[in-house]
Amino acid sequence: MTTKKRDVTKRRSPSACRHTQQYETDWLGRTYLGCPICNRWTRMKAKPAPADGKRLAA
Ligand SMILES: [Zn+2]
Numbered sequence: 001m002t003t004k005k006r007d008v009t010k011r012r013s014p015s016a017c018r019h020t021q022q023y024e025t026d027w028l029g030r031t032y033l034g035c036p037i038c039n040r041w042t043r044m045k046a047k048p049a050p051a052d053g054k055r056l057a058a
Pocket of ligand 1: 035038039
């Protein structure tokens with residue numbers, strides 16, 4: 001019997017790499033977390049601090 005052995009590669013998280021992740025905010029006030037070196041950015045959903053008055057989100 002032959003056993004097929006798959007090469008198991010480590011899963012890379014789509015939003016993570018070896019570089020230092022950093023936050024960026026665009027001109028619309030949306031915050032992204034990602035790597036400027038890989039140029040991969042993930043948009044952050046929740047706003048960090050909703051305790052500064054009420055703002056209506058567009
Ligand atoms: Zn990177």
